[in-house]
Amino acid sequence: MKKIEQLNALGIYPTKEYFWNLPVSKLVAQTLQKKQGVLTSTGALACNTGEFTGRSPKDKYIVKDNITENSVWWGDVNHPFSSEDFDRLYKRVTTFLSQREIYIKDVQAGSKKEYQLNVRVITETPWQSLFANNLFLRPSEKELETFEHEWLILAAPEFKADPEIDNTRQQNFTIINFKKKVILIGGSAYTGEIKKGIFTILNYILPHDKNVLSMHCSANIGEDGNTAVFFGLSGTGKTTLSADPSRALIGDDEHGWDSENVFNFEGGCYAKCVNLSYEKEPQIFSAVRFGTLLENVRFFEGSDIVDYDNVDLTENTRAAYPTHFIDNAITPSIGGAPKNIFFLTCDAFGVLPPISKLTVGQAMYHFISGYTAKVAGTEAGITEPQTTFSACFGEPFLPLHPTKYAELLGQKLKGDTINVWLINTGWSGGAYGVGERIKLRYTRAMITAALDGKLDKVDYLKHAVFGLQMPSECEGVPSHILNPKNTWDNAQKYDKTADKLAAQFNENFKIYHSFANDEIRSGGPKTNPKLEKA
Missing domain, CATH: 3.90.228.20 (Phosphoenolpyruvate Carboxykinase; domain 3)
Known part of the structure; x- marks a missing residue:
């Protein structure tokens, strides 16, 4: 199936450019060109996530249907969302994304092949696509040729929900639909919602279906x-x-x-950066280089040097980088x-x-x-x-x-x-x-x-x-x-x-x-x- 047909099958009919599996260098270049981020003294890309600098747990939902009704732990952690409301909101988000430049990144979650998920992440910005590239497993060129996603993530930070129409609590939301295998994210550019959405999925599938x-x-x-x-x-x-x-x-x-191994879900790290220094965390400090995405950091005045002690915006400053940026990381990420x-x-x-x-x-x-x-x-x-x-x-x-x-x-x-x-x-x-x-x-x-x-x-x-x-x-x-x-x-x-x-x-x-x-x-x-x- 052609790429445009794959997008159409999702309800996205692009009226602007779309970019599929761009390499890191082009994602960084486009972010700089759009003035959505700057390079630091070590070559990392620094971006701000806007209004939300952390997750919004009260705005996280799971669609309640015949799959989840009697299995999900409903309450303060997992808020129910109706299938009808999801379908309507999904259509509104895909219509919105059809009018925007979009970035598609095909990735995997789960280092052990038996449990690996193919995930397609569609975002509004190139730096969100860089995040997906860094945090998840990166398929080979050969795997990408025949890649078919099992789960879909749509991340539209500029889309604002209308609680009166969409039955959300406020304008931002993260909604997981286990039947349709979709994570819908809107109103927030905080990339941790993408990461933790996948973690939530695996926290359901592996124990519930695989006894892992x-x-x-x-x-x-x-x-x-x-x-x-x-x-x-x-x-x-x-x-x-x-x-x-x-x-x-x-x-x-x-x-x-599982019965034999401990295996990592991801292909990267999302490390906290508050008070980061070479003396305290040499491995993390050294990993902040070209290809790394820094979120919500501040700089020493008049310079491109990051001031990791500056928490004026948030203490939840983060660095997203591939696991192989850590010298002693093993590949594949599996142990006994x-x-x-x-x-x-x-x-x-x-x-x-x-x-x-x-x-x-x-x-x-x-x-x-x-x-x-x-x-x-x-x-x-x-x-x-x-x-x-x-x-x-x-x-x-x-x-x-x-x-x-x-x-x-x-x-x-x-x-x-x-x-x-x-x-x-x-x-x-x-x-x-x-x-x-x-x-x-x-x-x-x-x-x-x-x-x-x-x-x-x-x-x-x-x-x-x-x-x-x-x-x-x-x-x-x-x-x-x-x-x-x-x-x-x-x-x-x-x-x-x-x-x-x-x-x-x-x-x-x-x-x-x-x-x-x-x-x-x-x-x-x-x-x-x-x-x-x-």
Whole structure:
């Protein structure tokens, strides 16, 4: 079928030019020509995403039909949208795109061929097409000759919905239609909507249809083939700790885990750039070169040098680049089943141990909880640490109920010898403002010890409130900090704070309790101010 016929079949009848699978150099050149972006001192392309500098979760919808009605986890995360409203809005968007220059990029999602999706991404701007090129897998020239898409993404940032006509909440929207295999994006140029739309699709298809666990995590692999997986919310150190020069990067954000492998969904990275420096993140810093798309960054006055510390516009500055821009990334992005899983949390209350080992039940419980804490100063109005829970460390992208993912994790943990560790990258010796942040070199030493099997040969104590197994010693780490209670000046105050945090865990878990099995329920904390030998 000719290209114009392929567009017509989608309801797009171009009246202006359309550009199909342009190379990176031409996408950059057209962006500069249209004055939609500028080159930085390192050759990266810097663009602004306009009104939206982040995702808009309240404006994300899933079409409710006979496929999704009884399978999707409807509620605050997944908002229903009618098939009739979708069809009408789809026609309005395709009519709009017919009047614009458009850019078509054919890409793939899923490094393991058995689960790979062919995706066609149609955008209004060349730099959005560059994003699709960088973030997803890039088919070979031969594959492109016979490429047929299974899923379609239409991204029209200049199209504004009319809530009165379209039944959206406001003018922007992201709508997923599993029956028609379409993601419709309008009113927002934030490219993260494209990335997370695909992640949401795979979060449905893989667990629901393939019994494959989809994960919001990073993953790396050692020279011995030992795969490690890192879960963690923003600010917990997921990218930093998985970017280990001595280990190869499988991927930094989204993965699947079947009976044999951990495999990356993407062909690129979408890294946060706030406070980026060569000293802190040499791999990411070096990846910001020609071909990379920078979003919403600011420059030092009168120069083309990016000021990564400038957050006047947003703290959510991003760099989108192909995975091979990271020196030690492996291709294809596939490793064996993990031997070690790390749940990263930044506990600003100073309660959780810097490292602890979890049972299967505790692993499922903490996976569902997805805990970290925000500290004072990170957001307006926050004056003391606040708990944050995000189911499975990726709640906004879960179309199925969180217990589905937790039970899949539990099944895999029972099938092999896999260690699950809870790593606290937050505070010790007291809460934020009193205690101190756990040193990064200690955290790295603990992870290295776990990966090298050195923690298999030490004694453990059980935390009486959370039931976590705490190692009595770890090479390169002062032993007294391994038991968090030892670092507090006032033991009673520690017990009180631990009980308070446990109560918040239990309160959060109430929404999952009736859906969870007994093993998951058993993994939660119990208030008890004593520590006892395991």
